[in-house]
Amino acid sequence: MMQSPSRTLSDPGLYRRMAGASIVAQLRYPGTFIIQAIGNFVTTLLSFFGIWSLFHRFGSIAGWDIGTVAVLYGLVNVAFAIAETLGRGFEVFGGEYVRTGSFDRLLLRPRSTLLLLLGHELRLRPIGRFLQGLFVLAAGLWLAPHVQWTATLVLPWAIAGGAAMFLGVLIGQAALCFITVEGLEVVNVLTYGGVEAGQYPLTMFGRWLRRFITFVLPLAAVCYYPTLFSLNHPDPLDVPTWIGALSPAAGFAFLGVMVLAWNRAVAGYVSSGS
Amino acid sequence: MQTPPSRSDAITVSSLRKTYRIREGGSWRGKTRDIVALDGISFSVPKGQIAGFIGPNGAGKSTAIKILSGILRPTSGEVQVNGLVPWTNRIAHVARIGVVFGQRTQLWWDLSVSEGLALLRDIYGVEPERFARNRARLADALDLGEIMDQSVRQLSLGQRMRAEIAASLIHDPDILILDEPTIGLDAPSKLAVRAFVHELCRDRGTTVLLTTHDMHDIEALAERVIVIGHGRILADSPFEDLRTTTLSERILELDFHDTPPALTLPAGAHETARELHSLTITFDPRQIPAPALVAHIGHLPGLDDLRISRPSIDEIITRFYADHAA
Numbered sequence: 231m232m233q234s235p236s237r238t239l240s241d242p243g244l245y246r247r248m249a250g251a252s253i254v255a256q257l258r259y260p261g262t263f264i265i266q267a268i269g270n271f272v273t274t275l276l277s278f279f280g281i282w283s284l285f286h287r288f289g290s291i292a293g294w295d296i297g298t299v300a301v302l303y304g305l306v307n308v309a310f311a312i313a314e315t316l317g318r319g320f321e322v323f324g325g326e327y328v329r330t331g332s333f334d335r336l337l338l339r340p341r342s343t344l345l346l347l348l349g350h351e352l353r354l355r356p357i358g359r360f361l362q363g364l365f366v367l368a369a370g371l372w373l374a375p376h377v378q379w380t381a382t383l384v385l386p387w388a389i390a391g392g393a394a395m396f397l398g399v400l401i402g403q404a405a406l407c408f409i410t411v412e413g414l415e416v417v418n419v420l421t422y423g424g425v426e427a428g429q430y431p432l433t434m435f436g437r438w439l440r441r442f443i444t445f446v447l448p449l450a451a452v453c454y455y456p457t458l459f460s461l462n463h464p465d466p467l468d469v470p471t472w473i474g475a476l477s478p479a480a481g482f483a484f485l486g487v488m489v490l491a492w493n494r495a496v497a498g499y500v501s502s503g504s
Numbered sequence: 505m506q507t508p509p510s511r512s513d514a515i516t517v518s519s520l521r522k523t524y525r526i527r528e529g530g531s532w533r534g535k536t537r538d539i540v541a542l543d544g545i546s547f548s549v550p551k552g553q554i555a556g557f558i559g560p561n562g563a564g565k566s567t568a569i570k571i572l573s574g575i576l577r578p579t580s581g582e583v584q585v586n587g588l589v590p591w592t593n594r595i596a597h598v599a600r601i602g603v604v605f606g607q608r609t610q611l612w613w614d615l616s617v618s619e620g621l622a623l624l625r626d627i628y629g630v631e632p633e634r635f636a637r638n639r640a641r642l643a644d645a646l647d648l649g650e651i652m653d654q655s656v657r658q659l660s661l662g663q664r665m666r667a668e669i670a671a672s673l674i675h676d677p678d679i680l681i682l683d684e685p686t687i688g689l690d691a692p693s694k695l696a697v698r699a700f701v702h703e704l705c706r707d708r709g710t711t712v713l714l715t716t717h718d719m720h721d722i723e724a725l726a727e728r729v730i731v732i733g734h735g736r737i738l739a740d741s742p743f744e745d746l747r748t749t750t751l752s753e754r755i756l757e758l759d760f761h762d763t764p765p766a767l768t769l770p771a772g773a774h775e776t777a778r779e780l781h782s783l784t785i786t787f788d789p790r791q792i793p794a795p796a797l798v799a800h801i802g803h804l805p806g807l808d809d810l811r812i813s814r815p816s817i818d819e820i821i822t823r824f825y826a827d828h829a830a
Binding site: 244254258340346500501502 | 524525570573574575576577591594595596598599601603605608610612614615619623626627628629655
């Protein structure tokens with residue numbers, strides 16, 4: 231699309247301004263924010279205690295130690311927290327934009343709809359999940375038996391890939407809202423379900439689910455394989471460990487596909503008007 | 505009003521057609537049916553004109569407004585707004601128009617008016633000096649001083665509408681589309697909005713397309729009204745012409761201090777209501793001019809007072825819709 235000649239603020243500049251304004255709005259009620267962030271921290275921490283007590287009781291499960299599982303857990307939660315922080319506009323898209331008709335209002339602004347929805351809110355609340363995930367990730371690295379310290383450099387890359395993948399899920403969910411705003415809870419299977427599934431090693435799942443979280447939703451590519459790589463843990467299914475250094479790119483590819491789907495959905499909306 | 509050749513067109517629409525495909529019964533596999541929302545409409549609006557765009561609910565107004573705003577692609581037909589085709593070039597197009605949807609806010613509920621305007625400055629890329637100038641001008645004209653620092657959710661409807669109008673004009677659009685700008689407003693707020701729009705057009709030459717169900721908005725503002733019904737243009741003329749052709753009759757009300765007497769009326773006038781102390785006569789001024797009618801009945805015994813009025817604009821438009829089965 232053509233740029234308007236009067237544009238003075240770049241897209242990243244505008245994003246910073248919109249994100250800043252959303253932070254001002256969220257901090258207008260600081261008490262609410264603090265309680266929500268703490269609640270977010272505690273609920274996610276509790277779910278880790280469930281896993282921890284399992285390992286505490288049995289030592290290791292199917293050849294997996296608590297350290298490895300903690301790294302997986304930390305990785306997927308940190309990635310999801312980042313996506314939740316950035317992708318709030320997509321998460322609430324059905325209820326706040328489609329149902330109310332205010333998506334039309336968004337189309338009246340001379341900017342890309344993706345940028346405007348990213349700027350809907352930079353959500354602070356997931357900071358609870360983010361910090362808790364980092365904490366568990368660090369603990370996992372400390373507990374795991376064969377950490378390759380140089381190989382752990384892959385972890386920030388894996389987090390970025392994971393955040394991109396979850397953001398892709400949220401964008402895909404928003405694109406589906408053009409078809410139906412009912413029953414989209416089913417997409418939570420990919421978000422919250424993805425977080426749950428990502429916390430466990432791939433071999434714990436049956437073949438069908440394993441394929442799904444490898445080839446459809448590239449969850450294994452952004453969590454499982456990078457974890458194996460950084461912990462120097464051979465894959466029981468004999469996939470070479472070095473895959474984990476490259477595989478987080480799949481998260482970005484998934485995001486790219488979802489962005490294309492979004493653009494098609496918006497074009498469809500503009501031509502059908504519903 | 506005849507368009508002088510020096511005024512070039514801000515909006516041109518020709519043979520615009522839009523059909524919606526709907527699913528019968530709402531099921532996924534049900535049959536589909538096409539609904540014609542716009543059935544080939546054509547009109548143009550010269551620069552600097554205020555054009556009223558009216559029609560009953562479901563007539564196709566909103567569809568036309570959405571197409572002109574660049575948020576809906578028509579099935580066929582041509583549109584140029586400021587020389588651009590709205591739907592092929594959404595971003596460039598919407599940068600040059602302002603739109604107010606009376607029933608939706610374009611500001612941010614949790615931010616103050618001032619913060620919202622600053623965000624719009626960045627979204628539209630308005631240079632800081634121009635923004636400061638426009639903001640000061642709009643704050644003054646729309647009396648925003650006291651509400652600038654209040655969050656939008658705290659504003660009354662009238663205050664919010666003034667803020668909305670400022671928000672739609674912060675980037676100096678050449679064209680302003682007002683969709684129900686006075687809906688739900690109290691009388692002083694309606695008058696303030698009308699006065700502002702009038703000045704905007706007069707002082708800055710902004711082209712305004714106004715849709716409304718409040719016919720007083722039309723009477724107060726529009727040089728011309730485009731009436732749409734069943735997806736077609738039913739009339740496109742100055743409002744006075746619509747009045748003359750639709751409901752030119754006048755009403756003569758007579759008050760008596762006793763029971764009104766029986767009277768014989770000249771051709772073109774007839775009695776339409778008789779009450780205890782009053783009589784209503786409807787007449788066609790083309791057949792019997794008002795002075796002649798008054799002279800005819802002026803010496804009735806017991807006559808206290810008389811008033812001549814024209815049908816209200818709402819009555820005219822109701823009659824017009826009825827005549828066209830719109």
